[in-house]
Amino acid sequence: MSRRVRIRGFLVSALVLAALLGWGFAGLPDFGHFAGEYAQLLNRVATGERHATNVVTSIVFDYRGVDTMGEEFILFAAVITVGMLLRETRDEGRRAPRDEVRSDAIRLFGVSMVGATVLLGLSIVAHGTITPGGGFQGGVVCASGLALVYAAGSYRAYRAAGPYEFLELGESTGAGGYVAIGLAGLAAGSALLANVLPLGTAGELNSAGTITMLNAGVGLEVSAALVLLFHEFLEEVEHR
Amino acid sequence: MSYLPYALAGWLFMIGLYGIVTSRHLVHLVVCLSVMQSSTYVFFLAVGYREGASAPIFKDYPLGKPAVDRRQRDRDGAAPRARDRDLEARRHRRSRRAEAEAAMTALVPLLVAIPLIVAALLVAAAQRIHPLVANVTAAAVAATVTVLAVLLIFRTSHAPIDYWFGGWHPRHGIAIGIAFHVEPLGAGVAAATGALATAALLFSLEYFAEHVQPYFHALMLIFLAAMIGFSLSGDLFNMFVFFELMSIIGFGLTGYRIERRSVLQGALNFGVTNTIAAFLIMFGIGLLYGRTGALNLQQIGETLRHRQPDGLVVVAFTVLAVGFLVKAGAFPFHFWLSDAYAVAPIPVCVLFSGVMSDLGLHGLARVYWDAFSGTLGGHDEAVKGVLLVVGCLSALVGAGMAFLQASLKRMMAFVTIAHIGAGLIGIALLSARGLAGATVYMVADGLVRGALFLAVGVIMYGLGNPNELRVFGRGRGMPVAAIVLLVGAVTTAAVPPFGPFVGRTLISQSAPGIVTAVLVVSGALGAAALLRASARIFLGLGDRRDPLLVAPPTGEDEDEGEERPIGLGLLLRLPAILLLAAGLGLAFATGLADRAALHTLRGAKPPPLPSLSQHVTTASVAYGVLSGVLALGLAAFGLYPRRLRLPGGRFAAPLLAGAKAVHDGVPGEYVAWLTFGAAAIGAALALLIR
Numbered sequence: 028m029s030r031r032v033r034i035r036g037f038l039v040s041a042l043v044l045a046a047l048l049g050w051g052f053a054g055l056p057d058f059g060h061f062a063g064e065y066a067q068l069l070n071r072v073a074t075g076e077r078h079a080t081n082v083v084t085s086i087v088f089d090y091r092g093v094d095t096m097g098e099e100f101i102l103f104a105a106v107i108t109v110g111m112l113l114r115e116t117r118d119e120g121r122r123a124p125r126d127e128v129r130s131d132a133i134r135l136f137g138v139s140m141v142g143a144t145v146l147l148g149l150s151i152v153a154h155g156t157i158t159p160g161g162g163f164q165g166g167v168v169c170a171s172g173l174a175l176v177y178a179a180g181s182y183r184a185y186r187a188a189g190p191y192e193f194l195e196l197g198e199s200t201g202a203g204g205y206v207a208i209g210l211a212g213l214a215a216g217s218a219l220l221a222n223v224l225p226l227g228t229a230g231e232l233n234s235a236g237t238i239t240m241l242n243a244g245v246g247l248e249v250s251a252a253l254v255l256l257f258h259e260f261l262e263e264v265e266h267r
Numbered sequence: 268m269s270y271l272p273y274a275l276a277g278w279l280f281m282i283g284l285y286g287i288v289t290s291r292h293l294v295h296l297v298v299c300l301s302v303m304q305s306s307t308y309v310f311f312l313a314v315g316y317r318e319g320a321s322a323p324i325f326k327d328y329p330l331g332k333p334a335v336d337r338r339q340r341d342r343d344g345a346a347p348r349a350r351d352r353d354l355e356a357r358r359h360r361r362s363r364r365a366e367a368e369a370a371m372t373a374l375v376p377l378l379v380a381i382p383l384i385v386a387a388l389l390v391a392a393a394q395r396i397h398p399l400v401a402n403v404t405a406a407a408v409a410a411t412v413t414v415l416a417v418l419l420i421f422r423t424s425h426a427p428i429d430y431w432f433g434g435w436h437p438r439h440g441i442a443i444g445i446a447f448h449v450e451p452l453g454a455g456v457a458a459a460t461g462a463l464a465t466a467a468l469l470f471s472l473e474y475f476a477e478h479v480q481p482y483f484h485a486l487m488l489i490f491l492a493a494m495i496g497f498s499l500s501g502d503l504f505n506m507f508v509f510f511e512l513m514s515i516i517g518f519g520l521t522g523y524r525i526e527r528r529s530v531l532q533g534a535l536n537f538g539v540t541n542t543i544a545a546f547l548i549m550f551g552i553g554l555l556y557g558r559t560g561a562l563n564l565q566q567i568g569e570t571l572r573h574r575q576p577d578g579l580v581v582v583a584f585t586v587l588a589v590g591f592l593v594k595a596g597a598f599p600f601h602f603w604l605s606d607a608y609a610v611a612p613i614p615v616c617v618l619f620s621g622v623m624s625d626l627g628l629h630g631l632a633r634v635y636w637d638a639f640s641g642t643l644g645g646h647d648e649a650v651k652g653v654l655l656v657v658g659c660l661s662a663l664v665g666a667g668m669a670f671l672q673a674s675l676k677r678m679m680a681f682v683t684i685a686h687i688g689a690g691l692i693g694i695a696l697l698s699a700r701g702l703a704g705a706t707v708y709m710v711a712d713g714l715v716r717g718a719l720f721l722a723v724g725v726i727m728y729g730l731g732n733p734n735e736l737r738v739f740g741r742g743r744g745m746p747v748a749a750i751v752l753l754v755g756a757v758t759t760a761a762v763p764p765f766g767p768f769v770g771r772t773l774i775s776q777s778a779p780g781i782v783t784a785v786l787v788v789s790g791a792l793g794a795a796a797l798l799r800a801s802a803r804i805f806l807g808l809g810d811r812r813d814p815l816l817v818a819p820p821t822g823e824d825e826d827e828g829e830e831r832p833i834g835l836g837l838l839l840r841l842p843a844i845l846l847l848a849a850g851l852g853l854a855f856a857t858g859l860a861d862r863a864a865l866h867t868l869r870g871a872k873p874p875p876l877p878s879l880s881q882h883v884t885t886a887s888v889a890y891g892v893l894s895g896v897l898a899l900g901l902a903a904f905g906l907y908p909r910r911l912r913l914p915g916g917r918f919a920a921p922l923l924a925g926a927k928a929v930h931d932g933v934p935g936e937y938v939a940w941l942t943f944g945a946a947a948i949g950a951a952l953a954l955l956i957r
Contacts, residue, residue: 037288037939043946045281047582047953048550052273054579055557059269059318063560066315068441070323082323093432093445097496097508100383101515104489107390108519111482116526159324196391203387206380218434219376 078226079156079235087161088238088245092220095241096205099248103202106252110195110259117263137179144172152246156235162242166249173254177261185261194255201248208240272313279306280546284942287539288935296934300542307549314557371422374415375430375447375499378457382408382492389485399472401481405488406468412491413461419454427451429501442563448501448637452706456498456622456629459710462849463621463717464491466842467614470721473838474613474728483523490516490618497626501637503552504562506630510548510594513623514541520615521607533610539934540603540941544593547945551587554579555638564637572641581956584639585949588631588654589941595627597691598661599944601684602930602937605668608680613724616676620683621717621846625690625709632694632702640697647697649955653948654695659782661688662789668930669796670905671923673816675723675733678800679716682759682793686712689786693774700777707853708770714850715755715767719797721843722751726804728839735800736816740807747840749805751847756797758851760790762895763888766853772887783890790894795901802906809906815923 056062069090070082077085087095148169155161177185212221220237227234283303290296385408389401422428427450431437435444468487471479493512500506518541522534556562558579559570571580589600596604604624608616635643635650643650665685672678690712693705723733725748730738742749761771771790775783802808929936 033936033939034289037285037942040939040943040946041281041284043950044942045277047585047946047949048277048280049274050578050953051550051554051582051586052270052277052579054577054582055270055273055314055554057269058272058313059316061315061317061557061560063315063556064441065443065560065562068438069443072443073323074325080325082325089433090435090444091504093496094505094508096383097493097505097512100386100489100492101508101512103387103390104486104512104516104519107482107486108516108522111480111486112519112522115523159322192394195393199387199391203384203391206384206387209376210380210384212433213373213376213380218430218432219380220432221434 074229077222077235077238078229079238080230081156081158081161083159084156084161084242085235085238088241089220089222092209092241095245096209096220099202099205099245102252103198103248106198106256107195109256113259113263133179137175138184140179141172141175144175145169148172148250149246152243153232155242155246156238157230157232162245162247163249166246167253169246169250170253170257174257182261189254191254191258194251194258197251198248198255201244201246201251204244205241205248208237208244212237272316273310276306276310276313279303279309280550284543284938287543288939288942290935293535296539300539303543303546307546307553310550310553314553368422371418372428372430374419374422375428375449376432378412378415378419378499379492379496382412382488382495386485386488386492389481389488393481393485396481398475398477398479398481398484401484402468402472402475405484406465406472408488409461409464409468409491412495413458413465416454416458416461416495419449420451420458423449423451423454437563437566440566440569442502442561442566445500445502445505446563447496447499448565449499452702453498453629453633455706455710456626457495459713460491460494460498460618460622462714462846463617464488466717466721466846467617469838470617470724470842471614474724483520486516486520487614487618490520494618494622494626498629501564502562503555503564503567503634503638506633507545507548507552510590510630511545513594513626514538514545517541517607517619517623521611523612523615524610527610530610533606536603536934536937537607540593540600540937543938543941544590544600547586547593548590551583551590554583554586558583564634567638568641571638574642576642576646576956578953580639580642581952582949584635584643584650585945585952587634589945589948591627591631591634592657592691592944593627593941594623594630595687595691596624596661596684597627597657597687598664598684599940601661601665601687602932602940604684605677605680605930608683609674609677613720613727616679616720616723617717620679620720621713624683624687625713628687628690628694628705628709631691632705635694635697636702643956646956649952651695651697652955653951655692655782656951657944657948658688658691658695659785661685661691662785663688664926666789666792666796668926669793670799670901671816671927672796673734673736673813675726675735675797675800676720678796679720679723682719682797683716685789685793686716686759688789689771689774692778692782692786693770696774696777698777700773704770704773704776706770708767708774711766711770711850711853712759714846714853715758718751718843718846718850719755719759721839721846722748722755725839725843730804735803736811736813739803739811742804743807745805747844749801751840751843752797752801752805754851755847756794756801757895757898758847759797760794760894760898761786761891763891765851767850768891769853772891775887775890787890787894787897791897792901794894794898795905798898798902799905802902810908813905813908815905815908 069086073082073085073090074080077089079085148165151160151168152162152165155165173185173188176188209220211223213219215221215223222236224236224240226236233239280303283299283306286299286302287296290299385404389404427448430447430449432445437443464487468484490513493509493516497506497509497513500509518534518538521537522530524530555567559567561567561570593600608619611619662685665681665683665688669678669681669685672681690705690709693701693708695701725745726738726742727733729745730741732738758765758767761768771786775786799809
């Protein structure tokens with residue numbers, strides 16, 4: 028098919044599709060006047076039932092916890108696949124790359140931020156049930172700490188910073204741990220992913236029962252997965 | 268003005284789509300995909316936004332007090348609920364039968380949880396265990412899951428199970444959690460998935476031996492869990508999550524030999540088209556959520572039931588149907604499928620062709636019957652007509668293209684497309700009979716297709732190439748592969764009395780005459796292609812050159828390794844035989860499928876169905892035999908194209924060349940076709956329903 032035919036045909040179909048979408052949107056409630064009962068019901072009951080002041084977290088890790096299990100395995104599988112494919116095609120015997128950073132000021136500032144970044148990430152994970160944030164968000168922040176070692180420091184420092192052979196273990200502990208905690212609910216005679224721990228006091232750090240543990244599992248999985256992803260791509264890029 | 272945010276989302280979506288169609292650069296393409304992705308975020312935010320509301324994070328909440336006062340909680344039913352459950356539990360304790368049923372119910376989540384947790388363990392131990400250990404473990408898990416799913420078929424044959432994760436049962440008719448809605452059809456699909464995964468993993472024990480890392484087996488297990496989750500879930504968003512999980516692993520497993528150009532191309536086409544399908548599904552979810560405020564399919568159906576279908580309903584159905592049809596590989600969304608299945612490793616193809624494609628149809632049927640049948644029921648002629656056209660076109664195009672392939676792997680990919688068309692026809696009839704037929708057909712035929720792919724794998728293992736012209740006559744020492752391929756080919760033409768025959772009989776009984784003719788021709792043409800290839804490879808019959816056939820892209824066939832002597836090779840052959848036997852044996856499961864279809868159609872209350880012996884009439888047997896004879900004739904023509912000239916061949920030549928050229932494209936072309944298909948289906952539905 029020639030390029031011109033393709034694009035003309037596409038434009039005609041796209042006009043029809045756009046008109047259809049517009050027709051569909053016209054059936055939605057006015058912007059800002061959504062009245063879904065599901066969301067409102069959860070907002071009313073979630074904190075009382077789950078002792079988590081962050082309703083989003085209790086939805087993500089409890090009411091709709093299976094979705095999150097699936098999402099977690101999407102990340103898990105994606106990173107495993109990337110690692111597998113990249114390692115398959117990589118030849119060994121590469122040289123260590125040249126470092127790009129020349130300024131001591133950047134090095135000093137960057138490296139001094141590493142600890143703060145990781146701490147911030149951990150704090151976001153830990154407070155996931157109370158304040159905005161949680162395992163996914165905090166995990167990303169944690170992982171960026173290590174990326175900073177490379178970006179502001181050097182490749183050698185980055186290699187020295189971590190035992191990278193444990194990344195896969197961390198990732199699978201996070202992902203498998205989520206399922207294991209879910210199975211605990213089943214073993215306790217309730218359903219998969221049902222709460223089995225004391226709920227504690229809403230608003231305190233160790234509240235919300237299994238949500239806290241699932242949240243921590245996701246934090247571990249996400250940070251390990253992202254570092255692994257970064258690591259595999261770095262090995263790939265430097266090799267060229 | 269208040270619709271502007273929705274329009275913005277639509278605008279971003281169209282810009283991204285335009286970018287992909289015109290893209291000539293991989294990075295540009297990926298950026299366009301992420302523009303489309305952000306359009307879905309904008310859309311979700313726009314749908315859920317409430318003016319004057321605050322974020323649901325109660326920071327001022329005093330420590331140590333319940334967040335909701337007691338009266339409120341009683342009204343919402345938390346406290347009495349617990350009491351009710353206590354009572355219920357005590358009542359349950361009394362009867363042993365009830366106890367056994369409760370135990371069976373607990374099996375439901377295990378179907379997904381066991382493969383996932385074992386996959387995580389395999390990855391954790393990947394560097395420390397031998398690949399064969401991982402392979403055996405994975406095969407054992409898949410076999411266990413199969414047995415559990417078969418148990419669930421029988422457990423649910425009288426009443427379906429709603430399994431609420433986290434124990435969150437609905438309140439006041441509002442589903443607050445996620446449910447797996449297990450009925451025999453879904454459980455049957457799950458069982459077939461398990462059986463195919465078991466066969467594929469057994470096959471890879473010898474096929475791959477230790478040449479794959481345990482990551483591969485872990486991914487196969489996650490893939491299994493995703494497909495089972497998709498087939499059982501009763502929640503629209505949850506279906507989407509499992510759909511995505513399937514896609515991600517699908518791209519990865521397709522690209523397993525990424526260093527080859529054709530593999531990269533196949534995986535890329537798969538990735539781009541299926542990601543766009545996922546975005547369409549997200550728009551469908553957003554539209555339905557905006558209207559009903561629900562994600563549970565039955566609840567969506569209940570809310571929609573009381574209104575005449577308007578633009579929102581029609582468009583939501585269109586985008587969801589298109590999303591699932593892309594996964595299924597129906598015309599004109601099938602282009603990615605032949606490229607991807609042609610390059611994926613054989614054990615992966617078994618799952619792709621045997622069940623992943625069928626799951627697209629299963630998702631479509633489930634969404635239609637649970638969510639849309641109430642409101643679209645008054646216009647079922649429109650839905651029926653549109654889906655029948657898509658089904659017939661897929662059946663004909665798939666079978667026709669299969670006949671033009673020299674590579675068995677590509678041929679099987681197109682046969683899959685043809686059979687997806689036949690299954691879609693069954694679903695499109697919008698009747699219990701049609702659905703039962705489609706499910707029997709998809710499961711039985713899926714198992715046979717799995718067996719056929721395994722036979723192709725044996726050929727590739729032994730001869731290093733699946734191209735019938737290149738390995739001409741060299742398959743004489745492979746009786747098992749020959750028998751599986753020949754019997755499988757005949758079976759796929761729906762020759763009586765095997766499983767696919769029964770399925771197709773159920774379908775064609777309520778179908779118009781012309782559709783039956785399409786089914787016969789399509790089945791015969793696909794089978795003829797396989798018969799022709801078998802005759803060339805195993806018997807050395809026919810011409811050694813064939814100008815009719817497509818030369819596969821360079822590098823695609825150069826296999827999997829050089830020619831290897833096949834030793835005992837029990838594990839290479841046994842899985843194929845078992846799958847074939849299972850597919851053929853399913854002729855006896857129709858009574859179950861009939862009853863099962865009634866569960867799925869719970870709103871529609873169709874009349875009770877006659878028994879199987881009444882289904883199989885002289886006419887249906889005649890159609891089956893006709894299909895078989897036609898297949899043999901076409902195969903003979905395929906073997907000796909020059910000796911047996913058909914009239915009108917001169918006019919057919921440019922048509923065939925065009926068909927071949929269209930199927931050899933870049934992602935941009937495929938996405939243009941996708942847009943065209945979505946627009947055509949949507950416009951047809953809009954015109955017929957309004």
